[in-house]
Amino acid sequence: xxxxxxxxxxxxxxxxxxxxxxxxxxxxxxxxxxxxxxxxxxxxxxxxxxxxxxxxxxxxxxxxxxxxxxxxxxxxxxxxxxxxxxxxxxxxxxxxxxxxxxxxxxxxxxxxxxxxxxxxxxxxxxxxxxxxxxxxxxxxxxxxxxxxxxxxxxxxxxxxxxxxxxxxxxxxxxxxxxxxxxxxxxxxxxxxxxxxxxxxxxxxxxxxxxxxxxxxxxxxxxxxxxxxxxxxxxxxxxxxxxxxxxxxxxxxxxxxxxxxxxxxxxxxxxxxxxxxxxxxxxxxxxxxxxxxxxxxxxxxxxxxxxxxxxxxxxxxxxxxxxxxxxxxxxxxxxxxxxxxxxxxxxxxxxxxxxxxxxxxxxxxxxxxxxxxxxxxxxxxxxxxxxxxxxxxxxxxxxxxxxxxxxxxxxxxxxxxxxxxxxxxxxxxxxxxxxxxxxxxxxxxxxxxxxxxxxxxxxxxxxxxxxxxxxxxxxxxxxxxxxxxxxxxxxxxxxxxxxxxxxxxxxxxxxxxxxxxxxxxxxxxxxxxxxxxxxxxxxxxxxxxxxxxxxxxxxxxxxxxxxxxxxxxxxxxxxxxx
Amino acid sequence: xxxxxxxxxxxxxxxxxxxxxxxxxxxxxxxxxxxxxxxxxxxxxxxxxxxxxxxxxxxxxxxxxxxxxxxxxxxxxxxxxxxxxxxxxxxxxxxxxxxxxxxxxxxxxxxxxxxxxxxxxxxxxxxxxxxxxxxxxxxxxxxxxxxxxxxxxxxxxxxxxxxxxxxxxxxxxxxxxxxxxxxxxxxxxxxxxxxxxxxxxxxxxxxxxxxxxxxxxxxxxxxxxxxxxxxxxxxxxxxxxxxxxxxxxxxxxxxxxxxxxxxxxxxxxxxxxxxxxxxxxxxxxxxxxxxxxxxxxxxxxxxxxxxxxxxxxxxxxxxxxxx
Numbered sequence: 001x002x003x004x005x006x007x008x009x010x011x012x013x014x015x016x017x018x019x020x021x022x023x024x025x026x027x028x029x030x031x032x033x034x035x036x037x038x039x040x041x042x043x044x045x046x047x048x049x050x051x052x053x054x055x056x057x058x059x060x061x062x063x064x065x066x067x068x069x070x071x072x073x074x075x076x077x078x079x080x081x082x083x084x085x086x087x088x089x090x091x092x093x094x095x096x097x098x099x100x101x102x103x104x105x106x107x108x109x110x111x112x113x114x115x116x117x118x119x120x121x122x123x124x125x126x127x128x129x130x131x132x133x134x135x136x137x138x139x140x141x142x143x144x145x146x147x148x149x150x151x152x153x154x155x156x157x158x159x160x161x162x163x164x165x166x167x168x169x170x171x172x173x174x175x176x177x178x179x180x181x182x183x184x185x186x187x188x189x190x191x192x193x194x195x196x197x198x199x200x201x202x203x204x205x206x207x208x209x210x211x212x213x214x215x216x217x218x219x220x221x222x223x224x225x226x227x228x229x230x231x232x233x234x235x236x237x238x239x240x241x242x243x244x245x246x247x248x249x250x251x252x253x254x255x256x257x258x259x260x261x262x263x264x265x266x267x268x269x270x271x272x273x274x275x276x277x278x279x280x281x282x283x284x285x286x287x288x289x290x291x292x293x294x295x296x297x298x299x300x301x302x303x304x305x306x307x308x309x310x311x312x313x314x315x316x317x318x319x320x321x322x323x324x325x326x327x328x329x330x331x332x333x334x335x336x337x338x339x340x341x342x343x344x345x346x347x348x349x350x351x352x353x354x355x356x357x358x359x360x361x362x363x364x365x366x367x368x369x370x371x372x373x374x375x376x377x378x379x380x381x382x383x384x385x386x387x388x389x390x391x392x393x394x395x396x397x398x399x400x401x402x403x404x405x406x407x408x409x410x411x412x413x414x415x416x417x418x419x420x421x422x423x424x425x426x427x428x429x430x431x432x433x434x435x436x437x438x439x440x441x442x443x444x445x446x447x448x449x450x451x452x453x454x455x456x457x458x459x460x461x462x463x464x465x466x467x468x469x470x471x472x473x474x475x476x477x478x479x480x481x482x483x484x485x486x487x488x489x490x491x492x493x494x495x496x497x498x499x500x501x502x503x504x505x506x507x508x509x510x511x512x513x514x515x516x517x518x519x520x521x522x523x524x525x526x527x528x529x530x531x532x533x534x535x536x537x538x539x540x541x542x543x544x545x546x547x548x549x550x551x552x553x554x555x556x557x558x559x560x561x562x563x564x565x566x567x568x569x570x571x572x573x574x575x576x577x
Numbered sequence: 578x579x580x581x582x583x584x585x586x587x588x589x590x591x592x593x594x595x596x597x598x599x600x601x602x603x604x605x606x607x608x609x610x611x612x613x614x615x616x617x618x619x620x621x622x623x624x625x626x627x628x629x630x631x632x633x634x635x636x637x638x639x640x641x642x643x644x645x646x647x648x649x650x651x652x653x654x655x656x657x658x659x660x661x662x663x664x665x666x667x668x669x670x671x672x673x674x675x676x677x678x679x680x681x682x683x684x685x686x687x688x689x690x691x692x693x694x695x696x697x698x699x700x701x702x703x704x705x706x707x708x709x710x711x712x713x714x715x716x717x718x719x720x721x722x723x724x725x726x727x728x729x730x731x732x733x734x735x736x737x738x739x740x741x742x743x744x745x746x747x748x749x750x751x752x753x754x755x756x757x758x759x760x761x762x763x764x765x766x767x768x769x770x771x772x773x774x775x776x777x778x779x780x781x782x783x784x785x786x787x788x789x790x791x792x793x794x795x796x797x798x799x800x801x802x803x804x805x806x807x808x809x810x811x812x813x814x815x816x817x818x819x820x821x822x823x824x825x826x827x828x829x830x831x832x833x834x835x836x837x838x839x840x841x842x843x844x845x846x847x848x849x850x851x852x853x854x855x856x857x858x859x860x861x862x863x864x865x866x867x868x869x870x871x872x873x874x875x876x877x878x879x880x881x882x883x884x885x886x887x888x889x890x891x892x893x894x895x896x897x898x899x900x
Contacts (some may be wrong), residue, residue: 045730444723
């Protein structure tokens with residue numbers, strides 16, 4: 001029996017369905033990123049904590065690689081990470097449907113791919129050229145397709161890189177260093193779109209709207225005001241966020257997308273560790289491509305349209321582990337050779353396993369395992385440095401075993417306080433969240449970031465755990481220190497104490513000493529000198545944020561005294577419990 | 578090749594022409610748009626005194642009403658001060674300035690009591706106000722402040738509009754003060770017919786206590802953290818520029834220490850008093866007693882009085898306790 005579960009006559013409808021699915025999931029992804037913003041948080045009553053909707057974590061929880069790797073590194077399957085099982089099980093049965101039908105980065109890669117690298121599009125218009133070169137188009141011309149594209153779409157050994165990367169990452173995770181977030185497509189898409197594209201897009205909208213509405217020409221001003229009225233709260237922020245180091249996020253994103261112009265879905269084929277995991281899971285999938293070689297005329301149209309480079313063409317075995325189930329082959333086959341269908345346990349069709357070289361696999365695993373002691377022995381110094389983690393963060397060793405650098409905490413922070421780290425937190429901590437008080441301090445009663453974190457690197461505190469009460473100590477993220485050479489009252493005899501005004505603890509951690517000082521002319525004046533009480537300070541950084549001394553503030557926060565790490569305790573105290 | 582060069586030259590010429598045309602049009606547009614509120618032209622109208630109602634000896638300078646029913650206290654205080662009709666006319670656009678500076682709940686006393694704000698908004702509408710705007714340039718994240726202060730919730734059900742301080746909604750205004758020159762001011766505070774200040778009396782580490790006049794800090798954008806270097810002059814400057822139609826003072830509970838942010842209910846004392854006055858100096862002078870201080874303990878009160886903005890002593894006062 002050669003007719004498939006998807007009859008050839010409806011082959012194009014199946015591909016259409018795949019496109020609808022991609023568009024739908026991409027839309028959901030973008031909407032979720034858009035609502036990862038303070039404007040979409042809420043509280044039942046003014047006395048309750050303001051919390052984000054739990055749905056924000058959906059895509060991150062759906063990601064089985066996050067579940068497996070974070071589960072290995074932290075020895076815990078946090079919160080909804082079990083949702084990843086749905087995708088994992090679906091993959092075992094149906095193959096890499098996630099890659100072809102759901103993954104937002106996969107969708108973007110597909111959009112950025114060319115169908116034909118060497119064939120010039122007919123006509124000159126940009127749109128026509130785009131359509132012609134779009135990876136998803138189908139060539140209806142008769143005869144055998146040849147050329148560079150065919151060679152590029154054949155299976156290549158570089159497609160095994162992703163498996164070695166996966167093995168290395170899993171090796172790292174085994175010992176407690178979670179680096180999958182750097183390479184996981186969901187995290188890459190969330191970071192890049194969430195922290196680069198959306199803020200930049202919104203800023204452009206707001207700037208254009210502002211520019212137009214300032215016009216003296218009535219109609220133009222009206223358009224500008226219309227942009228504000230329609231976009232306010234969604235496309236226009238109340239306060240434009242700025243993220244530190246987005247250049248690197250943007251560069252990585254652009255390189256990933258650009259690679260598609262040379263090799264279709266290069267990232268997905270060669271590097272994606274989630275794709276590799278799906279590949280391993282799909283090896284025994286009972287659903288997949290079936291070729292009827294007897295009627296194949298070797299036109300190679302399936303190959304020309306192939307997304308995964310999984311060899312749908314004649315006379316070679318299909319590589320199910322590489323197939324994204326995009327169904328382009330099905331739609332482009334003129335002879336109805338190809339069908340997708342369930343194949344019994346005695347699958348007649350042979351699917352080669354990923355042709356990994358055992359020695360290289362072992363090497364990748366060994367490098368992964370070795371990376372952990374190298375990172376940790378070398379970066380011990382970094383862990384004692386001054387960077388500040390979000391409130392409720394686990395102790396650094398555990399934090400690095402959980403944080404997947406999705407950027408949710410940074411996006412949702414109402415004060416734009418959290419930023420992707422560069423190298424200040426060590427090589428292990430690239431793109432993990434750090435708090436930069438000068439850009440934004442940690443709001444005293446705010447606990448939103450912990451409730452947006454999909455992996456529990458930041459714990460979901462309640463208000464009491466955050467600010468403490470008579471029995472509970474507050475969650476400290478650091479301690480404030482005065483730079484007496486720069487603080488206005490201390491260094492220049494000038495009245496100030498904005499830091500004391502803003503200090504949110506009760507009693508205030510910053511207290512004032514009244515002293516009599518003389519200016520250069522000998523005139524005496526009473527001055528209030530600020531001091532820090534380290535026992536009261538939570539390190540929120542409001543003082544540093546509002547210090548009027550620019551460039552290097554008169555008061556600043558370091559991680560000394562942070563709750564999460566007893567080694568950094570500042571004061572000698574008897575521990576209770 | 579030569580064809581190509583001609584094409585390129587023509588293209589460049591065309592581009593040059595287009596750029597020139599654009600520059601002319603853009604320049605004209607720019608010159609035309611330099612209206613009243615452009616960054617280069619401060620608003621022409623001098624606001625000082627624009628919102629003030631005529632003084633009337635028939636009414637006391639200050640009214641203080643004590644009641645646990647705060648909405649009733651507001652209504653009674655306004656009634657004794659001359660009735661809402663004395664302050665709001667039909668068709669007025671009213672801007673109300675509560676203190677929504679901090680991410681604090683109402684009971685903690687760092688912000689204006691939401692009941693007072695809602696009651697005042699309702700009174701304005703009852704007097705025929707066309708539009709009532711409630712606005713503040715909060716210190717902490719402004720949406721959190723409006724949410725947790727309870728003011729957002731209290732205004733639901735009234736037709737009052739909350740205007741949050743979005744970056745594009747500030748106008749540079751020449752405050753013409755001794756120390757304050759051109760500062761960005763949130764638009765509704767400049768574009769209104771009537772201005773109502775609803776401050777909360779509370780402790781302040783630098784100037785000992787704050788109420789009505791310090792509340793004008795919250796209309797400004799820009800580097801407010803520099804004002805503290807001359808806090809008393811700054812406050813007097815602001816009070817000279819922003820002279821409200823009516824000041825309703827929130828003394829329902831007073832943050833008597835650890836201000837202006839507070840955080841603990843232990844720092845708060847309940848008084849259940851609402852005062853109404855047309856004299857912002859009197860408002861702060863009256864508030865002083867709830868911080869166990871005299872008006873003369875505040876330099877900004879003395880300076881404002883010296884400038885003729887109001888009386889710190891000797892104002893007529895009616896006190897009433899509702900059953």
